[in-house]
Amino acid sequence: MLTVSNISVAYGAISALREITFNVEKGEIVTLIGANGAGKTTTLKCISGLIKPRQGEILFEGKKIDRLPAHQITKMGIVQVPEGRKPFVDLTVWENLLLGAFNRPKNEIATALERVFNSFPRLRERLHQRAGTLSGGELQMMAMARGLIANPKLLMLDEPSMGLSPLLVREIFSIIREINRAGTSILLVEQNAFMALKVAHRAYVLETGRIVLSGTASDLIEHPKVKAAYLGE
Amino acid sequence: MQQLINGIQLGFVYALIALGYTMVYGIVRLINFAHGDVFMVGAYLGFFALTSWHLPFPVAIILAMVGCALLGVFIERVAYKPLRRAARISALITAIGVSLFLEYFSSLKFVFGPYFRAYPRPFPIRTFTIAGITISNIQIIVLAVAILLMIALTIFVNRTKTGLAMRAVSFDHDTARLMGIDVDNIISITFGIGAALAGAGGVLYGIAYPQIHPFMGIMPGLKAFIAAVLGGIGIIPGALLGAIIMGIVEKLTEVYISSTLRDAAAFGILILVLLIRPSGILGKKRDEKV
Numbered sequence: 368m369l370t371v372s373n374i375s376v377a378y379g380a381i382s383a384l385r386e387i388t389f390n391v392e393k394g395e396i397v398t399l400i401g402a403n404g405a406g407k408t409t410t411l412k413c414i415s416g417l418i419k420p421r422q423g424e425i426l427f428e429g430k431k432i433d434r435l436p437a438h439q440i441t442k443m444g445i446v447q448v449p450e451g452r453k454p455f456v457d458l459t460v461w462e463n464l465l466l467g468a469f470n471r472p473k474n475e476i477a478t479a480l481e482r483v484f485n486s487f488p489r490l491r492e493r494l495h496q497r498a499g500t501l502s503g504g505e506l507q508m509m510a511m512a513r514g515l516i517a518n519p520k521l522l523m524l525d526e527p528s529m530g531l532s533p534l535l536v537r538e539i540f541s542i543i544r545e546i547n548r549a550g551t552s553i554l555l556v557e558q559n560a561f562m563a564l565k566v567a568h569r570a571y572v573l574e575t576g577r578i579v580l581s582g583t584a585s586d587l588i589e590h591p592k593v594k595a596a597y598l599g600e
Numbered sequence: 601m602q603q604l605i606n607g608i609q610l611g612f613v614y615a616l617i618a619l620g621y622t623m624v625y626g627i628v629r630l631i632n633f634a635h636g637d638v639f640m641v642g643a644y645l646g647f648f649a650l651t652s653w654h655l656p657f658p659v660a661i662i663l664a665m666v667g668c669a670l671l672g673v674f675i676e677r678v679a680y681k682p683l684r685r686a687a688r689i690s691a692l693i694t695a696i697g698v699s700l701f702l703e704y705f706s707s708l709k710f711v712f713g714p715y716f717r718a719y720p721r722p723f724p725i726r727t728f729t730i731a732g733i734t735i736s737n738i739q740i741i742v743l744a745v746a747i748l749l750m751i752a753l754t755i756f757v758n759r760t761k762t763g764l765a766m767r768a769v770s771f772d773h774d775t776a777r778l779m780g781i782d783v784d785n786i787i788s789i790t791f792g793i794g795a796a797l798a799g800a801g802g803v804l805y806g807i808a809y810p811q812i813h814p815f816m817g818i819m820p821g822l823k824a825f826i827a828a829v830l831g832g833i834g835i836i837p838g839a840l841l842g843a844i845i846m847g848i849v850e851k852l853t854e855v856y857i858s859s860t861l862r863d864a865a866a867f868g869i870l871i872l873v874l875l876i877r878p879s880g881i882l883g884k885k886r887d888e889k890v
Contacts, residue, residue, distance in 0.1 A: 415777075416777070417774050417778070436777075437777035437778065438777050438779075438780045438782045438783070441777070441779065441780035446778070449774075453772060453774075453775040453778075455768055455775070457771065458764075458768070462764060462767075465761075466768050466776075466781070467779055469765065469780045470780040513779075517779075517780065
């Protein structure tokens, strides 16, 4: 479904990604784990079109997307839920969700909204509140709902667990699993490697802009190097 | 009281210009110094529509608005878009360049010509006296058209999908892109709408203060800019509030103190705002984006 081949990115003279290659198949949850600054967010931004890779190629459903503007990539069905949720704080929850559904026809929005409320019932009560008044967990839910309402084929989540209590983290991850079961492929970027590996099918480990390990999530969770570096054992 | 009415009339014309400053700033963080000259072009388009082509007044306003919208979009595409990722000072200097270009190009004999022209009155002036206050039909028209346009703008920004996209883009370009919004397109629309309002302002200014020339945009442009800063730049209701205050202060200074101090009062306001409350009356301190 998504094939990333040999992409490299540099910010000025500092190279952020070096010849990254990986893929996501239909129906999968794939996770990229790694420390701060390993290049996880940069990878997602490359796919969503916010950053243009210096070299390499990205294919989505057989089409080359690495030179397309971000809004067209979103229209094709790749939706990124950015790090830090990036809510439009001055707008209401409803307006935030409407923006998520920006390219959907008007007559589909009501049904899409109902589906989103099934996963995130709490948003229904908050619908006409300003997004700036929401708690961290609610903001993460709104950000995911805003992504889901676009009806993505591939949903990319950047650090969904960041800053949340363990209870909320568990809730968010169970929703991620549900979304995937309903048919959406997921590319998940996480610092919380343990949770990510538990929910994912396959995983890649990034270190300073390179992929250093890859495999099924259940293999990697047992890998001594992963255990030592990311699971704190 | 009489001067208050005159001040409000001037304020509404300023508001039409200030809205363009504030909308463009809100969306690309650029002070578009060519905006006052777009206002001038609007005045001229209305002038030719009324005199050479003998069009009715409402058609003249619409023509000026459409012409200025196209000019605004053209300026954005040619002058500012290539600098989107450059340092902000580059775009600012370019804006001053565009402004000078419009002024001097318009002064050429085969364009608008370097001289003053008397603006036509689309209808005879009639005045009404209500409770000791004299209001002319021109004043009523200026106020009515300006208010109508502002209501239309408010509905557009708050009730339409494109308006919602504009608010999203003004908050954060990248996140707006992730929603599937064509940010470049929204920026062009914003320039177009801002310029159209200035164009209407130009025609209204022409019928209210009936003399136009290619450099007429400089002072109203600067004052509308001050109005936008006074109200809180980037905030749409702020532009209207700031503009009305500016109009009233200017008229009162002119009548009760001295007409030579009129402009000084306007710039004095700018200095005071920058010293006391740089974010403007309705402005709030924005959290720094990480």
